[in-house]
Amino acid sequence: MIDLTNLKSPGWQRVVAELAAGAPDDKAFFERLMRVMAQVSAARRATLMVPSRAGESEEIEPRVVSVWPEGGDGSVAEAADPEAGETMKEAKSAARAAFSSGAARAFGLDKQTEYYDSAPGQGYVLAVPLGGAPAAAGGSGGAGAGGAGAASGGAGVAAVITLQIEPRSKDAVRSTLAMAEVLAGYVHGHAARQQLRRTQAASFALDLATRLIASINTAPSFKGATIQLTNDLTKQFAVDRVALGWVHGDQVRVEAISDTEHFDRRMAMVQRLQAAMDECLDQEQPVLFPQPPETGAEGDVLLAQAIVHAHRELAAGDAKLKVCSLPLRIDEKVVGVMTVESSGQGTIDLGTIELIQAALDLVAPVLRIRRSDDRILALRAWDSTLKGSAWLVGPKHTVWKLASIAVFAAAIFVTFYTKTYRVGAEAVLQPRVKRVISAPFDGIIESIKEDLKPGTVVEENEVLVQMDTTELKLSLLDAQAKMAQAAAQESAALKERDTAASEKAHAQWKQAEAQAQFIEDRIRRSAIRAPIGGTVINGDLENRIGGTVKLGDSLIEVAKMDDIIAVAQVDDRDISLVRQAFAEQRRGGSIVAKSAPDDPLMLTVERIVPLATAKEGKNTFEVRARIEGRAKWMVPGAEGLAKFDTQEHRLIWIGTRRVVNAVRLWLW
DSSP, X not given: OOOOSSTTSHHHHHHHHHHHSOOSSHHHHHHHHHHHHHHHTTOSEEEEEEEEEOTTSSOEEEEEEEEETTOSOSHHHHHHOHHHHHHHHHHHHHHHHHHHHOSOEEEESSSSSBGGGOOOSSOEEEEEEEEOOSSOSSSGGGOOSSOHHHHSGGGTEEEEEEEEEOOOOHHHHHHHHHHHHHHHTHHHHHHHHHHHHHHHHHHHHHHHHHHHHHHHTTSSSHHHHHHHHHHHHHHHHTOSEEEEEEEETTEEEEEEETTBSOOOTTSHHHHHHHHHHXXXXXXXXXXXXXXXXXXXXXXXXXXXXXXXXXXXXXTTTOTTOEEEEEXXXXXXXXXXEEEEEESSSOOOXXXXXXXXXXXXXXXXXXXXXXXXHHSOHHHHHHHHHHHHHHHHHXXXXXXXXXXXXXXXXXXXXXXXXXXXXXXXXXEEEEESSEEEEEOSSSEEEEEEOTTOSTXXXXXXXXXXXXXOOHHHHHHHHHHHHHHHHHHHHHHHHHHTTOHHHHHHHHHHHHHHHHHHHHHHHHHHHTEEEOSSSEEEEEOOOGGGTTOEEOTTOEEEEEEOXXXXXXXXXXXXXXXXXXXXXXXXXXOEEEEEEXXXXXXXXXXXXXXXXXXXXXXXXXXXXXXXXXXXXXXXXXXTTOXXXXXXXXXXXXXHHHHHHHHHXXXXXXXX
């Protein structure tokens, strides 16, 4: 037992110094406090317990974390000594009461009553609650065993230390309990030191992140920013090499290596680095090789249990090499991995890992912005779309979920939505009224109408072409002379009363007269006139003046341009639908020219020619339709695409109609 009657005694100073010293975590401090309390109170046994819930009930159940002097959880002592097991039950009962009330309690070991109402002969159990610590005493780094902060109830009790002491007077028990409560007050000092250490660590991390962000912001691109970051970390922590990888899909791609501007990703060293980064990405936690122990001042449970196969392979060439990979997180999503290698003076301990990880958590959003700025606008828009859609379908597998929803919605839409099925066909514009002017006889073109060429507007009966009549006029004179000679011969024969000679001369006169009439008709038809008023659409005779033409040669085509129709060639697979719509008086449609697809005009079907024409390996039917309206592209011979309205059908029927018909023909 330590003599503490004098506050200046060496024993009390040693207690104060031990409790005021820093501890790596709450558990280590609570165990130290339990040991000091046991020594000060001359206890036979001390137990450190944290609260936990008993099943689904709200009742607090103490859980043993450490026992003094055994240093274990009490299970071995209970098995070897039944009396120790009974004492442990008493200690848990006292701890349960302390958890519930939040006040220090003392119980006699003879029966479960407080020592003020009993006079035990077997000693006492003191239960001292420890409050004010931010986490429980069950794990390192403030992790907490059993979640004491959540289970401590309204009393704010993080743990309870129970002390089993020898029988003594009530005043002595009261003094011992008061001394234990005084020592328990050092928990607040420990909590303040832990908070100060966390604040200092956060300050160091913020300072490091600020300097790193300021450095990478001077780089012109994402590549330059990553190189600057790795170089700065290498100099800051005096390590051998720092590499940064960025996540692409479900793999990590090495983007930068310190002090290396260019590298080949096919190199074995780079491949091993990427494998180590992938290993960190798969576990989504820091990975350290060689692994630290699970317990102790330098221990960490997560790092000790991590998988390190790829890191071991990376460090295989140097026995002194330490390798650590740290994830770069943004909103719980790992976007990159930083791998640090050190074999010299640069140390990689738990404090360094925590500092770098905290700094990287602040740097990661800046790196993502720099990478986004380097990408093209389409990819940035795609990323923004995925980010905006994540709230609807969740952050994981967003693309697949959106695609599934889109496919499902499209399937419903095409199954139930109906629209007018429109049959398409190639069409050519033709004038409804067109006349072809041909040569009336073999001859020579003497002259043509002034400025007669395609596009010229002509009037009905207007002379367009004048044939050469010189030879015809001579022939006419010859025929007229023959007529006069035959008439004279007939007159002479009549005077001589020669009937035979008279009839012969009369026949010659008739023949000459017929020849003269034939020649006069040709002379009359030598002036070729326009049969209709309209526009010349074909025939340029300017270069043929003085040339010969034969009977029936096409000279000029004249058409009325104010009445143009569309002649469409409809496939025989679709003609039945058009014919049915025509029979039901649904004659609508539209047409667009290939030269002006943005200027459609309405159609009205007038006639369907009931004879198929073989063209380009398929049968087509000619459909003639009247064009409603006028447009600049409406000229004879212009090609376009006509669509004829038929019945209402579902989109799925429209899309699969020809495939279904082909399958039916194949199965028939």
